[in-house]
Amino acid sequence: KAGVTQTPRYLIKTRGQQVTLSCSPISGHRSVSWYQQTPGQGLQFLFEYFSETQRNKGNFPGRFSGRQFSNSRSEMNVSTLELGDSALYLCASSLGAAEETQYFGPGTRLLVL
């Protein structure tokens, strides 16, 4: 079975721009969660989608949004990028809800200049 895939793997943007990241979960997995990782901060939960519905949202500003499609693929969008948004964005999928074991993709490294 193919693992979680994320595209693109690397991205450079400038302040004020917006960005869309994509995640394809493991086949059969219905839950997709997104995390932001910055040095020294561990994995900060962004949001979780299950069957196209947002089930949980972390403590991030409204500039961060996401969605899930009927095939369980998910996208996250960040608008009006700030320098502090530079991070590794990780997507994880799980069979059922997000409290189950999650399997991570390789991440998208975003650099905001």
Added chain:
Amino acid sequence: DQQVKQNSPSLSVQEGRISILNCDYTNSMFDYFLWYKKYPAEGPTFLISISSIKDKNEDGRFTVFLNKSAKHLSLHIVPSQPGDSAVYFCAASGRNSGNTPLVFGKGTRLSVIA
């Protein structure tokens, strides 16, 4: 308020010896705990998990111990190998309380010295 804490940011161990990574949690609703390993520029890889109905789970060289009364879990790696050098994250969730995503600690960097 950090609900999952890994108080040691780093740990160095000699090859062949035991590595013990520790994790504390504060939320008594947590009933499912996981350990992930992460190499640079890769996503975390699931290692081992434990449900709160158990106090120990073993998988090869990896054993996780759970002490519910102390709200503490630990990951033991025996014997440690140079390839185990990575950042280890502890995570917890409340499966039975429902609708709670995984909460991660900040990680412990393990260096296994040959």
